[in-house]
Amino acid sequence: MSSSARLLKTALSLIPTHGFTRAALAESVLALPASSQHTAPLSDTAVSALFGEGDDARRTLINAWLAEGISQMGNTPRSARQLEQSSPRPSIGDILHQRLRYNEQALQYLPEAFACLATPSSAMSIMLTPLDPVPAVKHAVKIADEACYVSGDESLQLSWYARRAALAGIYTAAELHQLASPQTAHAFLDSLLASSSNLHHSVAEVGLFGGYVMKSWQGIIRSSGVF
Incomplete structure (x- = not known):
């Protein structure tokens, strides 16, 4: 190293x-x-x-922290019920709950961190695009993709993309809720997972999904008073 x-x-x-x-x-x-x-x-x-x-050093640290969060998703422990059933993998719910718990150590700093990632580096870019949507979408998609991989999800072709778009939308909504109400974040995530079929249809289109995630990040950033 x-x-x-x-x-x-x-x-x-x-x-x-x-x-x-x-x-x-x-x-x-x-x-x-x-x-x-x-x-x-x-x-x-x-x-x-x-x-x-400048802020590029902060972005390096933020991205390293996000990467570590992805890495830890692979260590999600199985629930007692899964152990009883000898299930070889944790559930999607368990994995996303663990990812929310990872946020808890830095929760108060996340709005500013997301703002830093979403703010273009150059002054010209800031004038043209105050917030860059790419980091927000990448963040959500990486978490959804890793959750599917760790859980053993075997969706194929169009279902592969739709499944990940739905989970990315669910996680983003739960993360936004977590910043406003940490105590109820896990219950909120459970409620979204329980009604995931509705969210599946609402965010399956790539364009709509990207807009949904970016609006969620804008909400996170603005709630912090950064902008």
């Missing part, structure tokens, strides 16, 4: 206290094992050299 990758991984453990900030990246060297620890945080110049200038 390269030094930058090692520091980035260490910085993930600082997100609950430092948020998705350059400071978390700078102080990652202080959280290394004793044999590798530094006596002072990285300089701003070093953070830029290792992780990117």
Whole structure:
């Protein structure tokens, strides 16, 4: 593992206290094992050299955190009922619930993190497109795709796309709800999964799905007061 990758991984453990900030990246060297620890945080110049200038460094950290969340979905424990039935895989519901639990460590910082990802890097792009929808859609699709993979979903052809679009829509709605009402997020997710056939039809078209996810992210970002 390269030094930058090692520091980035260490910085993930600082997100609950430092948020998705350059400071978390700078102080990652202080959280290394004793044999590798530094006596002072990285300089701003070093953070830029290792992780990117300005908000690009924050985007590097946010994307690493999102990737770790995807990775942990593969470790979803099976429910007691599944163990009794010797089911080899967790259910879609269990997997999405675990992904919501992953958010809990950084919940207060997520609106600003999503705003950072959705804000184009260049000034010209910001003038033309204040919010970029691509990161929002990628985030939702990756979670839906991993949930299907981990659960063993074997949908084919058009059903493959429709299934993932529906699950991405369900998860995005649950994530938005989680930011507004963390205590009821899991119950809300269950209610969406129970009525997923309706959502399946409403977001199956790619264009409609993309617009739905982006509107959800806009709601998340605006609720935080970032914009």
